[in-house]
Amino acid sequence: MKKVAAADIVIFGGGIAGLWLLNRLRASGLSVILFESGALGGGQTHKSQGIIHGGMKYALQGMLTKDAQAVADMPTIWNQCLQGHGEIDLSGVPVLSEQQYLWSPHKFTSKLTGFLAGAALTSRVKALPKDKYPTVFQHSHFKGDVFSLDEIVIDVPSLIRELVKANQDAIFKIEPLCDEELKFDDQGKLVSATVYMSGKSVEVQAQQFIFTAGAGNEIVIRKLKHPDIAMQRRPLHMVLVKAPFDYSLYAHCLGFGPRPRITITTHHTQEGSTIWYLGGQIAEDGVGRDSQTQIKAAREELNSLFPWLNFSDAEFVAFMVDRAEPLQKSGLKPESSFTKIVGNMTIAWPTKLALAPKLAEEIIQQLHAAQLPPQFFDTRELRSWPMPPLARPIWEDMFCKNVA
């Protein structure tokens, strides 16, 4: 006999988008279950640098765009959660840095200095005296300027752990879905999804199915063939550096282009090594390079930006990762999060870790508009199903593999 499980809401995908939403929806009284086909947070989320953007990065590049507006409210929401009195209790998540730094290896151009003077008035960005520079810049060879930016950086592995903590009874591991496992009726409504794990299968029914599966949303998009829903992937070639020193740095190096020349965040392995995680323009430019060439480029960039540091003993790892997002005609970055309801299905991408609260709020508003009363709950058939593992921090994962 067919085994059946039911909940008001079924979410596919346990990255930041699915996990944030799971917490919010359960708090609202709906019954929710989440299925994850890999490790929780193991898609883009555990590869993110943990920066809770407030939009100033875009503004600093002279682009007061919709991007900047969309993320402007996010730091307040995250800070409330991190202090334990927000929409989700994230008081167990360490803040790695209360601020980021913006630096130029040379003196800032007059255009930028003019903008920063304006921005400094808003108290978001502050020019720093030399004795307040991060230690790594307090060196006689450093000839640039440093500004502080009041945007925090959080520990993403702890974030995943805290979002999962209270929901272990609602999260289940499955094998990757195929489109034939989605059963539609004649009106195009998704009647059920059959999920598999270790030779067992359960047909899952819900009032609303929500797909926050990152790149995995592609399966359902192919099936839906909806003119307003398509996905793009924008690759990055990120670099991790196991550094032979313990300078902590959370900083963007400003170049002449629209993106930081390099963005550095600092993390620590369990055995206590310091890791510099490199993103920004170097990760965009590195997409066409193989990993050895990307590592060579990263070494040269670090040697040129920090000539007083010795990277010859540092271990480097480079890896490619796709950002999965709604398709943009320009092929560029989407301006904000994306959510679209088609019948009883929702397809969503946050497009930034920082935008997960906004995405969840938008979905909740849409569900209220659909007036979804709590109704279904029967997960007995899933009782013996395993919970997916939590993703290992990317620096632990990568340094066990290929090191140069």
Ligand SMILES: Cc1cc2nc3c(=O)[nH]c(=O)nc-3n(C[C@H](O)[C@H](O)[C@H](O)COP(=O)(O)OP(=O)(O)OC[C@H]3O[C@@H](n4cnc5c(N)ncnc54)[C@H](O)[C@@H]3O)c2cc1C
């Ligand atoms: C290198 C990098 C650095 C970044 N840094 C930052 C940053 O500092 N700040 C910031 O705000 N944003 C950052 N971002 C963006 C941010 O990480 C992403 O926007 C965000 O993590 C996307 O979350 P998600 O939940 O949509 O997707 P994902 O994290 O990819 O999660 C999707 C999940 O769905 C699962 N899945 C896939 N298919 C299925 C299926 N069929 N059934 C069930 N589960 C499925 C996957 O295994 C995965 O766990 C960064 C992105 C990258 C790539």
